[in-house]
Amino acid sequence: xxxxxxxxxxxxxxxxxxxxxxxxxxxxxxxxxxxxxxxxxxxxxxxxxxxxxxxxxxxxxxxxxxxxxxxxxxxxxxxxxxxxxxxxxxxxxxxxxxxxxxxxxxxxxxxxxxxxxxxxxxxxxxxxxxxxxxxxxxxxxxxxxxxxxxxxxxxxxxxxxx
Numbered sequence: 001x002x003x004x005x006x007x008x009x010x011x012x013x014x015x016x017x018x019x020x021x022x023x024x025x026x027x028x029x030x031x032x033x034x035x036x037x038x039x040x041x042x043x044x045x046x047x048x049x050x051x052x053x054x055x056x057x058x059x060x061x062x063x064x065x066x067x068x069x070x071x072x073x074x075x076x077x078x079x080x081x082x083x084x085x086x087x088x089x090x091x092x093x094x095x096x097x098x099x100x101x102x103x104x105x106x107x108x109x110x111x112x113x114x115x116x117x118x119x120x121x122x123x124x125x126x127x128x129x130x131x132x133x134x135x136x137x138x139x140x141x142x143x144x145x146x147x148x149x150x151x152x153x154x155x156x157x158x159x160x161x162x
Contacts, residue, residue: 057081057084057113057125058081058082058083058084059079059080059081059082059084059100060079060080060082061077061078061079062078062079062080063077063078063079064076064077064078067138069105069134069135069136069137069138070135070136070137070138071135072105072106072135072138073105074103074104074105074109074135074138075103075104075105076101076102076103076143077101077102077103078099078100078101078143078144079099079100079101080097080098080099080100081096081097081098081099081100082097083095083096083097084096084097084123084125085120085121085123085124085125086124086125086126086127086146087116087120087124087125087126087149087151087154088147088149088151089147089149089150089151090151091151091152091154093120093121093124096146099144100144100145100146101143101144101145102127102143102145103140103143103145105134105135105138106133106135107130108130108131108132108133108134109130109131109132109133109134109135109138109140110128110129110130111127111128111129111130111131111140111143111145111148112127112128113125113126113127113128114126114128114156114157115156115157116154116155116156116157117154117155117156117157118154118155120154126149126154127145127146127147127148127149128148128149128156129145129148
């Protein structure tokens with residue numbers, strides 16, 4: 001009888017039920033994990049990662065932190081630039097290496113790298129530093145940044161998609 005079932009049962013049906021049961025077990029395990037392990041800490045880490053959205057730079061991040069000042073969360077990342085082409089105020093491009101920091105509190109209080117829309121060597125970035133409306137209690141001068149670009153408008157490329 002067993003040989004008759006194996007011979008007449010299509011191959012896809014033999015593998016079907018074990019596959020369905022493995023998928024069901026996986027769904028149950030994920031469902032339990034989501035309820036047992038709160039994801040709030042992961043959301044906090046992810047927001048810190050996605051808030052600073054400037055240009056891609058060759059920077060090794062050595063420290064990141066967030067602090068609340070006047071009810072606003074400010075994010076700071078410190079690291080080391082390695083051979084990064086940085087546009088200066090006189091529109092010259094200098095290859096820079098060394099310690100640097102960037103921060104973001106709100107649209108009127110940040111220091112981030114951006115790519116220009118005008119023609120500069122590939123991979124060139126400039127530092128835009130805005131401190132018009134920094135919250136009380138946040139010391140933007142305490143973050144070690146490069147000299148901010150203060151020359152004519154060279155545009156700002158949007159974030160890369162994909």
